[in-house]
Amino acid sequence: MSKAVHVIVTLVLFGIFNGCDNDGGPENDNGIPDQTNGRITIINDEAKLNERLTLLNDTIIVENGNFSKTSNPSAVKLVLEAQVNPPTVNGQTLQATSVSLDGNFAYVSYNLRGESYAGAIDIIQIKGDNKATIRSEALFNDTKVSAVFFDASTSKVYLAEATSNASYSTPAVIEKISTNGSKLNLANPIRAGLSSYVTTSALVKSTAVYATTGNTGGLYKLTKDSLKEISYTPISDARWVDVDGNFIAVVQGGGKLAVYNAATGAFLNTYNFTGTSIPESKSTVQVIGGKALIAAGDGGVVLMNLATGKVVGSLPRRIVNGLDSSVTVTNAVAANGEYLYISNGEAGVYQAKANDQNLSSQTGDTDISLSIQGKLKFSALQSVNHVAFDGETLVIASGLGGVKIVKVK
Numbered sequence: 001m002s003k004a005v006h007v008i009v010t011l012v013l014f015g016i017f018n019g020c021d022n023d024g025g026p027e028n029d030n031g032i033p034d035q036t037n038g039r040i041t042i043i044n045d046e047a048k049l050n051e052r053l054t055l056l057n058d059t060i061i062v063e064n065g066n067f068s069k070t071s072n073p074s075a076v077k078l079v080l081e082a083q084v085n086p087p088t089v090n091g092q093t094l095q096a097t098s099v100s101l102d103g104n105f106a107y108v109s110y111n112l113r114g115e116s117y118a119g120a121i122d123i124i125q126i127k128g129d130n131k132a133t134i135r136s137e138a139l140f141n142d143t144k145v146s147a148v149f150f151d152a153s154t155s156k157v158y159l160a161e162a163t164s165n166a167s168y169s170t171p172a173v174i175e176k177i178s179t180n181g182s183k184l185n186l187a188n189p190i191r192a193g194l195s196s197y198v199t200t201s202a203l204v205k206s207t208a209v210y211a212t213t214g215n216t217g218g219l220y221k222l223t224k225d226s227l228k229e230i231s232y233t234p235i236s237d238a239r240w241v242d243v244d245g246n247f248i249a250v251v252q253g254g255g256k257l258a259v260y261n262a263a264t265g266a267f268l269n270t271y272n273f274t275g276t277s278i279p280e281s282k283s284t285v286q287v288i289g290g291k292a293l294i295a296a297g298d299g300g301v302v303l304m305n306l307a308t309g310k311v312v313g314s315l316p317r318r319i320v321n322g323l324d325s326s327v328t329v330t331n332a333v334a335a336n337g338e339y340l341y342i343s344n345g346e347a348g349v350y351q352a353k354a355n356d357q358n359l360s361s362q363t364g365d366t367d368i369s370l371s372i373q374g375k376l377k378f379s380a381l382q383s384v385n386h387v388a389f390d391g392e393t394l395v396i397a398s399g400l401g402g403v404k405i406v407k408v409k
Contacts, residue, residue: 032044032180032183032185035185035186036186037186037189039140039141039142039143040138040139040140040177040186040189041138041139041141042136042137042138042139042184042185042186043136043137043138043139044135044136044137044183044184046133046134046135049122049134049135049136049137050133050134052084052085052086052087052134052402053082053083053084053085053132053133053134054082054083054084054085055081055082055131055132056080056081056082056083057079057080057081058079058080058379059077059078059079059080060078060079060080060376060377060378060406061376061377062078062351062373062374062375062376062377063374063375063376063377064373064374076339076351076408076409077408077409078351078376078394078406078407078408078409079406079407079409080378080404080405080406081126081131081132081405081406081407082126082131082132082404082405083402083403083404083405084108084122084124084132084134084402084403084404084405085402086110086120086400086401086402086403087110087120087122087137087139089112089118089119089120089139089140089141090118090141092112092116092118093400094110094111094112094118094119094120095110095111095112095113095382095385095399095400096108096109096110096385096386096397096398096399096401096402096403097109097110097111097145097146097147097385097386097397097399098146098147098148098385098386098397099148099386099387099388099395099396099397099403100147100148100149100150100388101126101388101389101390101393101395102150102152103127103152104125104126104127104128105123105124105125105126105127105135105150105182106122106123106124106126106388106393106395106403106405107121107122107123107124107148107149107150107157108121108122108124108148108395108397108403109121109145109146109147109148109159109160109397110122110145111144111145111146111162112144113400117141117142117143117144117162117163117164118139118140118141118142118143118144119139119140119143119144119145119161120137120138120139120140120145121137121138121145121148121157121159121177121184122134122136122137122403123135123136123137123157123179123182123183123184124403124405125182126393126395126405127392127393132405135182135183136179136182136183136184137184138177138184140161142163142164142165143161143162143163143164143165143173143175144161144162144163144198145159145160145161146160146161146162146198146199146200146201147159147160147199147200147201147202148160148202149202149203149204150179151204151224153204154204154224154225155178155179155180156176156177156178156179156224157176157177157179157184158174158175158176158202158203158204158209159174159175159176159177159202160174160198160199160200160201160202160211160212161173161174161175161191161198161199162197162198162199163191168193169193170193170194170195170196170197171196171197171198172193172194172195172196172197172198172199172213172214172217173191173192173193173194173199174191174192174194174199174202174209174211174220174222174227175189175190175191175192176189176190176191176209176224176227177189190226190227191227192222192227192228192229194211194213194217194220195213195216195217195218195232196213196214196215196216196217196218197214197215197216198213198214199211199212199213199214199217200212200213200214200238200239200240200282201239201240201241201284203241203242203243204224205243205244205262207223207224208221208222208223208224208230209221209222209223209224209227210222210241210243210248211241212235212238212239212240212241212250213238214237214238215236215237215253215279215280216236217234217235217238218232218233218234218235218236218238219232219233219235219238219241219248219250219258219260220232221265231265233260233267235250235252235258236252236253236254237252237253237254237276237279238250238251238252238258239251239252239253239276239281239282239283239284240282240283240284240285241285242284242285242286242287242292243262243287244262244287245262246261246262246263246290246306247259247260247261247262247268247287247290247292247306248260248261248262248265249285249287249292249306250285251276251283251284251285251292251294251295251296252276253276253277253278253279253281253283254276254277255272255273255274255275255276255277255296255299256270256271256272256273256276257270257271257272257273257285257292257294257304257309258270259271259292259306269309271304271309272309273294273296273299273302273304273311274296274299274302275294275296275297275298275299275300275302275330276294276296276297276298276299277297277298277299278297278298278326278329281297281329281331282295282331282332282385282386283295283296283297283330283331284331284332284333284334284386286333286334286335287306288335288359288360289358289359289360289361289362289363290305290306290307290362290363290364291303291304291305291306291312291359291363292304292306293333293335293340293359294333295330295331295332295333295342295343296330297317297329297330297331298317298325298329298330299317299330300314300315300316300317300318300330301313301314301315301330301333301340301342301352301370302314303359303368303370305363305364305365307364308364308365310365312363312365312366312367312368313354313367313368313369313370314370315342315352315370315371315372317329317330317344318330318344318347318348318350318375320346320347323346323347327345327346327347327383328344328345328346328347329344329345330342330343330344330345331343331344331345331384331385331386332384332385332386332387333387334387334388334389334394335354335359335389336359336360336389336390336391337358337359337360337391338353338354338355338356338357338358338359339351339352339353339354339389339408340352340353340354340359340370341387341389341394342387343384343385343386343387343396344384345383345384345385346382346383346384347375348375348376348378348381348384349375349376349378349381349384349387349396350372350373350374350375350376351372351373351374351375351376352370352371352372352373353370353371353373354368354369354370355368355369355370355371356369357369376406378404380401381398381401381404382398382399382400382401383398383399383400383401384396384397384398384399385397385398385399389408391408392407392408393405393406393407393408394406394407394408
């Protein structure tokens with residue numbers, strides 16, 4: 001064989017084997033391939049993904065309406081920087097269900113409204129560059145995703161899900177998926193079955209994963225690597241869990257908050273409050289400064305001292321003329337410093353303030369005055385399912401309206 005022919009053969013063989021090394025399909029402009037395993041499809045092509053994103057620079061007015069507890073006009077400036085339309089699966093539009101913030105990124109979950117099963121997650125860069133960008137997406141053809149949490153120590157996303165896969169004894173499952181930088185990949189995804197019909201929340205704290213599961217489930221503590229059960233506590237209608245160095249707090253339907261010792265897992269108390277009485281509703285809890293900040297559904301916002309159960313602050317739910325009261329419940333609330341952002345379903349998003357008080361401070365049983373500053377006025381807003389706020393950026397999961405990224409200045 002001549003030297004020229006030998007070179008040609010070598011180049012051809014190199015091209016064949018190099019092309020076959022990518023199991024996930026063609027590489028995109030970022031050099032990271034899209035992938036699929038039949039159940040999950042990952043898109044890393046940013047040009048394609050960002051067809052769903054619209055960059056904006058719109059000032060958001062905080063409308064000061066006739067509220068029973070109203071403070072002075074807002075001292076912060078809100079700018080709507082981007083809007084993300086929800087993805088589709090098999091031609092069906094999904095709805096944004098929750099947001100988890102970590103550093104420069106927002107992790108967003110989606111599901112399909114109704115009885116059919118489909119869902120998605122997005123990784124969206126919201127800081128660090130001059131503009132918001134969707135970096136990666138995972139689409140699920142048999143799974144609803146209720147909530148998402150990113151763990152920086154493992155570079156994994158943990159998903160609270162419900163599946164139509166009949167191999168699980170009940171639909172509630174939890175799943176973890178790997179990331180590489182800001183890109184999802186299908187390197188060894190792990191899924192574990194839990195009890196009840198849906199996993200309602202998931203988070204990672206220290207060396208463990210915590211998850212809650214619906215009206216016939218409870219609180220799970222799982223290993224981070226294999227999602228093996230460490231402990232399980234039956235809790236009726238467990239809706240959301242949050243953990244800090246001292247407390248594990250689980251908000252339940254029926255106006256209950258179950259509290260456990262974070263170090264030992266020992267049960268401490270169950271406290272009662274007014275709210276969360278509507279079945280199969282979303283209610284979040286945030287542990288902040290030794291307090292539980294509870295989205296109490298028909299009970300509005302409740303701020304409770306976790307050591308004693310005393311309610312130290314509250315705000316009523318919003319009642320909007322022309323809307324059924326069942327669609328204007330408080331389903332999520334997020335706070336940082338003095339400011340709170342409240343998700344009230346079809347009633348929209350409201351800004352509130354803890355007057356002269358940083359909510360992260362340990363304040364014991366001291367009463368904290370909470371006041372509504374107004375409603376965030378968007379030109380178009382679907383029913384809001386979740387809000388996340390880190391002190392600089394507010395990200396809103398607005399159902400079929402997708403995601404809104406708001407800079408708070």
